[in-house]
Amino acid sequence: MRTKVKTRLIIVLVVLIGALVSVTPSLTETLPGWWTKILPSKAVRLGLDLKGGMELRLEVQTDEAVNNGLTRMASDLKTIFKDRKIRLRRAETTGFNRLLVEVRREKYRDDAMNVIRDEFPDTIVTEESETKMIVTYPESEISRIRENAVAQAVETIRSRVDEFGVTEPTILRQGENRILLQLPGIEDPQRAIALVKRTAVLKFMLVDEGATPDSVPPGDVILYGKDYDAATKKTQRTPYVVEDRILLTGDTIKDARVRYDSQYGQPYVSLTFDSVGARIFEQVTGDHVKERLAIVLDENVYSAPVIQERISGGQASISGSFTADEATDLAIVLRAGSLPAPVKILQKWTVSSSLGSDSIRKGLMSIIFGFSLVIVFMVFYFRFSGFVANIALVMNLVIIMAALALFQATLTLPGIAGIVLTIGMAVDANVLIFERIKEELRTGKTVRAAIDGGYGKALFTIVDANVTTLIATLVLFQFGTEQVKGFAVTLSVGVLASMFTAIFVSRVIFEAWLENRTLDELSI
Amino acid sequence: MDFIKPGINVDFVNRKRLAFICSLVVILIGIGSLVIKGGPHYGIDFAGGTLVQVRFDQAPNVGAIRDALGEEGLGSSVIQSLGEDKVAIRLKSEEDQADTVSDDVFAILENRFGQDSVSMELVEMVGPQVGADMRRKGILSILYAMVGILIYITFRFQFRFAMGAIAALVHDITITVGVFSLFDKEFTLPVIAALLTIIGYSLNDTIVVYDRIRENIRRTPKEKLAVVVNNSINQTLSRTILTSGTTLIVVACLFILGGEVIHDFSFALMVGVLVGTYSSIYIASPVLLLGGKGDAAARTSVRQG
Numbered sequence: 001m002r003t004k005v006k007t008r009l010i011i012v013l014v015v016l017i018g019a020l021v022s023v024t025p026s027l028t029e030t031l032p033g034w035w036t037k038i039l040p041s042k043a044v045r046l047g048l049d050l051k052g053g054m055e056l057r058l059e060v061q062t063d064e065a066v067n068n069g070l071t072r073m074a075s076d077l078k079t080i081f082k083d084r085k086i087r088l089r090r091a092e093t094t095g096f097n098r099l100l101v102e103v104r105r106e107k108y109r110d111d112a113m114n115v116i117r118d119e120f121p122d123t124i125v126t127e128e129s130e131t132k133m134i135v136t137y138p139e140s141e142i143s144r145i146r147e148n149a150v151a152q153a154v155e156t157i158r159s160r161v162d163e164f165g166v167t168e169p170t171i172l173r174q175g176e177n178r179i180l181l182q183l184p185g186i187e188d189p190q191r192a193i194a195l196v197k198r199t200a201v202l203k204f205m206l207v208d209e210g211a212t213p214d215s216v217p218p219g220d221v222i223l224y225g226k227d228y229d230a231a232t233k234k235t236q237r238t239p240y241v242v243e244d245r246i247l248l249t250g251d252t253i254k255d256a257r258v259r260y261d262s263q264y265g266q267p268y269v270s271l272t273f274d275s276v277g278a279r280i281f282e283q284v285t286g287d288h289v290k291e292r293l294a295i296v297l298d299e300n301v302y303s304a305p306v307i308q309e310r311i312s313g314g315q316a317s318i319s320g321s322f323t324a325d326e327a328t329d330l331a332i333v334l335r336a337g338s339l340p341a342p343v344k345i346l347q348k349w350t351v352s353s354s355l356g357s358d359s360i361r362k363g364l365m366s367i368i369f370g371f372s373l374v375i376v377f378m379v380f381y382f383r384f385s386g387f388v389a390n391i392a393l394v395m396n397l398v399i400i401m402a403a404l405a406l407f408q409a410t411l412t413l414p415g416i417a418g419i420v421l422t423i424g425m426a427v428d429a430n431v432l433i434f435e436r437i438k439e440e441l442r443t444g445k446t447v448r449a450a451i452d453g454g455y456g457k458a459l460f461t462i463v464d465a466n467v468t469t470l471i472a473t474l475v476l477f478q479f480g481t482e483q484v485k486g487f488a489v490t491l492s493v494g495v496l497a498s499m500f501t502a503i504f505v506s507r508v509i510f511e512a513w514l515e516n517r518t519l520d521e522l523s524i
Numbered sequence: 525m526d527f528i529k530p531g532i533n534v535d536f537v538n539r540k541r542l543a544f545i546c547s548l549v550v551i552l553i554g555i556g557s558l559v560i561k562g563g564p565h566y567g568i569d570f571a572g573g574t575l576v577q578v579r580f581d582q583a584p585n586v587g588a589i590r591d592a593l594g595e596e597g598l599g600s601s602v603i604q605s606l607g608e609d610k611v612a613i614r615l616k617s618e619e620d621q622a623d624t625v626s627d628d629v630f631a632i633l634e635n636r637f638g639q640d641s642v643s644m645e646l647v648e649m650v651g652p653q654v655g656a657d658m659r660r661k662g663i664l665s666i667l668y669a670m671v672g673i674l675i676y677i678t679f680r681f682q683f684r685f686a687m688g689a690i691a692a693l694v695h696d697i698t699i700t701v702g703v704f705s706l707f708d709k710e711f712t713l714p715v716i717a718a719l720l721t722i723i724g725y726s727l728n729d730t731i732v733v734y735d736r737i738r739e740n741i742r743r744t745p746k747e748k749l750a751v752v753v754n755n756s757i758n759q760t761l762s763r764t765i766l767t768s769g770t771t772l773i774v775v776a777c778l779f780i781l782g783g784e785v786i787h788d789f790s791f792a793l794m795v796g797v798l799v800g801t802y803s804s805i806y807i808a809s810p811v812l813l814l815g816g817k818g819d820a821a822a823r824t825s826v827r828q829g
Contacts, residue, residue: 057654190627345623348649355645362783369781370774377770413786414714420778421721424771428728435763461735464680465728468673472724475669476717479661484717491721
């Protein structure tokens with residue numbers, strides 16, 4: 001056999017074997033040890049529409065993060081001013097990036113402004129009137145807060161999702177303040193969403209025993225607790241009047257575990273504070289024995305037990321009418337930390353695994369049917385040459401699957417449609433070549449010359465025609481949704497593979513066949 | 525084997541007026557349908573909203589479902605039955621409860637029909653911002669694709685060839701959109717993907733013919749352009765029919781066997797393949813001839829280019 005033909009044949013075989021090797025991991029569950037060490041061992045990744053699962057697009061409300069910063073500052077100011085004997089009337093946010101601080105008398109104002117400047121150097125304080133001042137963040141600080149809020153939100157959500165036990169989750173930041181979350185194979189999407197969305201800001205505050213909801217003294221605020229009565233299936237809102245002072249927050253929690261009380265087997269969450277938190281907790285409990293400590297989560301009073309004595313172990317517990325799931329989820333969010341700002345769900349997509357396997361089945365059916373019909377037709381119309389084209393077509397499919405596995409691109413249902421479409425379009429290249437060969441044969445050329453002429457003349461046409469399809473797929477790539485990208489991937493890989501198999505592979509087969517054989521006519 | 529006899533010489537070019545009129549009629553019908561129905565029927569990908577697909581144990585009664593939802597204030601939902609045991613429920617989006625609506629719907633159905641006989645297959649919720657975003661991206665992507673192609677063909681052939689190609693593309697897209705409107709099919713993101721594929725695919729055919737036209741002009745430079753074009757179409761007819769035929773076969777497989785998730789997508793592809801083939805023969809090439817005096821100019825520049 002001529003060297004040129006031999007080399008080409010070897011190239012084809014190498015590509016074929018390479019492709020088969022890459023596809024094998026997708027066909028068997030178990031691979032021998034030596035395989036995984038040197039050969040590709042990842043199966044094709046399935047998209048959510050084939051595997052089942054949930055995809056969420058979240059937006060971090062960074063404006064609130066900015067204002068939360070100011071609110072925390074207000075809370076600190078109340079304590080600081082009390083120590084410095086500056087009498088404060090109020091400190092509250094009155095709009096985006098605006099903290100209004102009002103002192104009782106004009107004489108306190110300048111002191112107040114100086115204190116703020118000392119304690120919070122990254123803010124801007126301006127006077128508004130004799131007793132009022134406005135605190136704002138400069139642009140640079142706002143950007144920093146926004147940036148941190150999103151970065152922290154991503155990490156917090158990642159921890160929560162990890163603890164929830166999802167295999168292969170995807171958590172990606174998209175743009176300035178969006179997060180893409182993919183949870184494949186998830187069985188309880190509603191619970192997952194609740195877990196992710198929860199802001200989980202934990203605060204410890206004192207209940208003001210002397211006040212009633214009808215007469216709220218200044219410096220206090222009304223918060224509600226939700227009591228769910230399992231017997232009547234009704235949720236009651238109980239008002240609590242609490243002092244508007246945050247004694248302790250959830251950032252000082254080192255650990256949170258679910259435990260079961262020995263008496264009724266009811267689940268509760270046991271908290272462990274870090275050293276700072278433990279110290280503050282000891283002091284608070286010591287100072288306020290016999291008063292009620294409200295445990296507030298996301299502005300809801302979870303419980304408000306009476307402080308029996310000073311607690312110095314740095315341990316506390318949150319009990320309520322929890323189910324085991326609720327307790328677990330609460331422990332998860334307390335361990336992972338609170339979200340710096342609320343997240344809004346912009347887009348949600350959930351597919352059940354039954355629909356997923358249904359789609360796989362139907363997709364495979366279409367591929368098998370389409371493929372069979374095309375193969376039969378090719379042999380029927382082009383006879384021997386059709387058979388050659390079919391070999392190229394099979395190789396085409398193997399290459400597409402191999403490319404998907406190697407590059408770990410995700411296969412989606414539209415992706416399967418792309419494969420089906422490729423089968424139809426791959427025929428195109430072969431048809432162009434064969435019709436040319438027929439024309440050449442009709443002008444009386446020898447078989448070999450006709451084949452050379454056919455391939456030569458058809459080459460540019462094939463490239464031109466396929467480039468336009470590739471331009472279209474390029475545009476599709478920028479859409480960003482997994483489904484459409486999956487289609488663009490299989491279609492573009494399919495088009496490129498079909499060019500290779502039609503122009504190179506089928507020609508090599510013809511040439512190998514013609515070696516040492518003189519044909520007067522070609523079965524085409 | 526030859527379906528199309530090699531010496532075929534159908535007169536396509538002289539039928540161009542008839543072809544143009546046929547196309548115009550179909551386009552007008554499509555536009556009429558769009559106007560009457562108030563624009564394209566957007567899926568939630570573009571309009572925003574919530575879609576819930578539920579599977580029941582036994583054939584569900586759409587009326588009962590509508591009643592159950594109506595009692596809880598969700599009566600404005602559109603309920604569609606998909607086969608013997610599935611139902612698709614579509615709701616508009618209200619800003620604040622957007623992400624919990626699907627849970628509510630499922631809870632209502634569970635209460636009414638029993639927890640074990642209902643199962644949630646698919647939930648899609650698209651907020652209004654994202655919907656508007658997608659609409660913009662969808663239209664832009666079609667424009668980008670057309671511009672990209674215009675540039676490519678001008679580069680490979682000549683500007684007037686590109687005009688022919690664009691004419692064919694606009695023709696294909698308008699007709700496909702019109703047919704969708706006529707049959708009340710929804711426009712979703714995959715459908716736009718199908719449209720873009722059709723753009724790419726329709727070009728395949730057109731380019732094959734253009735390639736032949738260019739080759740024939742070089743071979744017989746003295747021949748009248750109209751004759752050259754007609755010959756080229758005839759010579760490539762066999763190939764055009766075969767390729768479109770096989771592509772149609774596979775897309776039909778997808779349409780029939782692929783299931784409801786991909787149904788509208790494969791419908792768009794089928795319409796696109798048919799219309800695309802037609803436009804390559806009857807629209808793209810004849811438009812080349814609309815230049816009149818350009819005949820000689822076309823021939824010269826192709827010979828040089």
